[in-house]
Amino acid sequence: MSQTKKNRTIYTVLFLACIVGFWLFENFYTPATYSTQEDNGLETNIPSYFLPGSSTGNIVIHDHFSLSYNEPYEQAEWVAYMLKKSHLTYDDRKRPYFIEDPKVKSKSADWRNYKGSGYDRGHLCPAGDRRFSEYAYNETFYTSNISPQDRDFNAGVWNRLEMQVRRWAKKYGDLFIVTGGVLEDGLEEIGEEDVDVPKYYYKIIAKGDKDNLKVLGFLMPNRESSESLQNFIVPINKIEKVTGLDFFQNLSDDKESEIESGSSISGWKF
Numbered sequence: 001m002s003q004t005k006k007n008r009t010i011y012t013v014l015f016l017a018c019i020v021g022f023w024l025f026e027n028f029y030t031p032a033t034y035s036t037q038e039d040n041g042l043e044t045n046i047p048s049y050f051l052p053g054s055s056t057g058n059i060v061i062h063d064h065f066s067l068s069y070n071e072p073y074e075q076a077e078w079v080a081y082m083l084k085k086s087h088l089t090y091d092d093r094k095r096p097y098f099i100e101d102p103k104v105k106s107k108s109a110d111w112r113n114y115k116g117s118g119y120d121r122g123h124l125c126p127a128g129d130r131r132f133s134e135y136a137y138n139e140t141f142y143t144s145n146i147s148p149q150d151r152d153f154n155a156g157v158w159n160r161l162e163m164q165v166r167r168w169a170k171k172y173g174d175l176f177i178v179t180g181g182v183l184e185d186g187l188e189e190i191g192e193e194d195v196d197v198p199k200y201y202y203k204i205i206a207k208g209d210k211d212n213l214k215v216l217g218f219l220m221p222n223r224e225s226s227e228s229l230q231n232f233i234v235p236i237n238k239i240e241k242v243t244g245l246d247f248f249q250n251l252s253d254d255k256e257s258e259i260e261s262g263s264s265i266s267g268w269k270f
Contacts, residue, residue, distance in 0.1 A: 053246035074109035079124035101144035113191020122149030152224035236260035
């Protein structure tokens with residue numbers, strides 16, 4: 001065999017090895033868990049009276065957010081977290097890999113379900129709200145914290161709402177947020193694990209203490225919109241109706257009824 005043919009053979013073998021290696025990396029490589037240690041006393045605690053009920057009992061508590069995982073839909077039915085003014089830093093963080101959540105007993109969906117689907121791996125607790133700590137930032141890349149979002153929606157009106165929430169945190173101080181997709185029968189599914197694609201997403205924001213809460217609820221179709229954010233404000237009891245979840249269940253019945261029936265923007269500057 002001539003030297004030229006030998007070189008071609010070597011290059012072909014190396015090329016094929018690279019392709020196989022890349023395929024194996026893309027399809028089977030999963031980096032180590034991020035939850036290896038406590039976050040040096042920076043844990044973000046959520047007052048118990050804020051937490052919603054869970055339809056599944058599959059509740060996971062991380063250092064900087066909590067969630068209720070709904071296995072049949074392969075995503076969280078809600079993700080809850082506190083956003084403090086001190087959290088809003090501009091620290092530059094390297095985006096880690098999306099990995100399965102080691103605390104979800106039923107196994108959270110693999111990120112590869114989203115490949116080629118046309119949908120974004122949409123964060124529920126935004127990575128941008130957790131730049132104050134590398135550990136807190138990385139936690140948001142557990143697949144239990146993502147849901148299939150239309151790309152223009154994720155980068156558009158949903159992002160506008162996230163930025164508005166950050167402005168409120170700067171202005172008013174500590175906020176409680178609970179968010180997720182509306183999980184219902186008949187949704188489009190993606191990937192080998194049949195991850196459901198919500199038609200709507202909700203976000204509930206609360207400020208103040210349990211005796212003086214101000215609450216706003218948003219319900220948005222999973223598509224881009226140029227409408228004002230105020231057009232998506234709905235009473236909390238409407239979000240409860242479409243999700244089947246019970247929010248603010250740990251408040252007194254009178255207080256829960258009071259804050260869930262209204263949709264006033266009084267006390268919230270847009």
